[in-house]
Amino acid sequence: MDDLFFFIIAKYNYWAAIVLLFIGLFGMIVRNNLMKKIIGMVIFQTAILLFIVSIGAKRGATVPILKFSPDKQPMLDAATYANPLPHVLILTAIVVGVAVLGVALALLQKIQRVHGTIEEDEILEDMRK
Amino acid sequence: MTWDASLLWQFDILILLMMVICAVTALALEGLLSSAIATGVYSFLICLMWTHMMAVDVAFTEAAVGAAISTVIFLGTAQYISRWIKKDRPKEQGIKQLTLVIAMICAGMMLAATRDLPDWADTASPASTHLSPGYIEQGYFETATPNVVTAVLADYRSYDTMFEVVVVFAAALVVMVLLRHTSHKHRKVLHLRPKREGRDTVLRGAAQSIIPVMQIFALYVLFHGHYSPGGGFQGGVIFGASFILLALCYNLKFSMNRFKEHAVLWCCAGGVLLYAGIGAACLSLGMNFLGYGALADGLGVSVVMARSHGILAVEIGVGITVMAVMVSLYYDLASGGDLEDGL
Structure with missing residues (x-):
């Protein structure tokens, strides 16, 4: 029972990322x-980001901003800071993600203007005419 | 094997479950506006998840970009499009079952493959034992920047960041080229919309008092990025959000009178130029491109402090570009490209 529990605890973040991906x-x-x-693309993208950040997590670690001891020396034990x-x-991927989203939405508005619809089947019908 | 009680795995699993529910809801709902809101909720939840994994800079960016700006441009597009959408569509037919089976097989294979991955939050995982301890242990002595994320972002991996900023800049140009139109055919349609002249006194009063605070906070986030979570990306997005808030509470024209479109474009390009210009200055002083140590003599400080100042300078460049790009994306997407009247 304990083995199963630890197995779930050790992997659930990856599982969530994969479920969101699909x-x-x-x-x-x-x-x-x-x-x-x-929206599916946005969810797909955040699932990948979740997976990558999960890899950098460390048990018992804190935020990656150096702490200082009272005599102003940085505490440099790498195991106590997240990767x-x-x-x-x-961080940069999120900002690029919103730029990509902006381009996608601009294309969407353009398609709406040209074809009068954003439903895939109706666009295909309109293109065949 | 033991697990640390402070990891709060129950909390994690709850958030992850809610994220899955939000993702399914966003895709399953029929209305565009409700889908956009569900996506916003999803972003806030993943933001909590990142705080919990101690990725505070990422959480900060997600809260500003994913939850705020993405949702606003989704809503802007949804209200622009839903004026034409037909209500009585037939139920979707398609290849649902086959896709579901294939997706589930692929997901099953990937889930089985997670057995080979290091345990979650394992301190001895390969990702955490090779390169990253070097950044943590030497970063402070080489760049005088306690926030390791800022040091890696703007110094060790500054090429990466520079081209990310170029990508963001290019995206703003693409959106402008795609949407800007001068033909009068569409303008007629747009003018059918009733002009919004409501007296949103409470909303406007609240905006008036919150916008100056937002802008000061944005500058604080930008300039304090060496010592706390934050930096150019987050500060820029918050500054841009203050103009978007102005446009939401008054109207697009009101915001555009304060931050004109050609000023936005100058800022977009100016930030990239500032970033690349600092790189070129280092190159002309005999060091590598973006090797901030070259600026030490000119600034009259040590090489380590020069790197710290170099980080601040490129973060300002990032902030200017990101701020202008966010505003530009909103202007174009919310008005359908004619900049007449927005969300």
Whole structure:
């Protein structure tokens, strides 16, 4: 029983990331509405980000900002700070993510203007005419 | 193996479950506005998750970008589009079952593969034992910046950050090129919308008192990024959000009178130029591109302090570009590109 418990505790973050990844992918493939496809893309993206940040987490560690001892010396035990590298990569990825979202929504508005709809099947019909 | 009680795994699992529910809700709902709100809730939840994994800088960025700006531009697009949307669509047909089966098989394989990954929050995992201890142990002595994330972002990996800023800049240009139109065909449609002349006294009063505080806070976040969570990205987004709040509470024109479009464009380009210019200055002083140590003689400080000042300078560049890009994205997306009337 304890083994199972520790197994779940050790992996649940990865599982959540994978489940979210496939919810996003499924939404992107199945939904007809292009706005829903974009939301699927956002969920897919955050699932990957969640996975990468999970890799950088450390048990019992604090935020990666150095603490100082009373005599003004930094405390440099690497095991007590979370891994800063995934944080840096994800921080910039989030901002680039919103830029990508902006471009996607701009394309969406353009499609709406040209075809008069954002439903995939109706756009295809309109293009065949 | 033991686990640390302070990890609060029950809390984690609760948040992750709520995230899955929000993701499914956002995709399953029919209305565009309600989907956009569900996505915003999802962002706030993942923000909690990141705080809990001690990624405070990431959580800060997510709260400002994912939960605030993304939701606003989603809503802007949704209200622009839903004026044309037909209500009585037939129920969606499709390849649902087949996709579901394939997705579940792939997910099952990936879930099985997690057995080979290091345990979550394992201090001895490969990711945490090779490169990152070097940043933590030497970062302070090389850059005089206690916030390791800021030091890595703007010094060790500053090429990376510079091109991320270029990507953000390019995205703002793409949105502008895609949406800006001068033909009068569409303008007629847009003018059908009733002009919003409501007297939102409470909203406007609240905005008037909160916007100056927001802007000061944004500057604090930017300039204090060496010592606390924050930096150019977060500060820039918060500063941009103050103009978006102005546009939401009054109207688009009101905000655009204070921050004109050509000023926005100048800021977009100016931040990138400042960043690249500092890199070029280092190059011309005989060091590598973005090797801030070259500025030591010019500033009259030690090499370590020069790197600290260099980080601050490029963070200001990042902040200016990100602020202008967020405002530009809002202006274009909320008004459908004609900049007449927005959300």
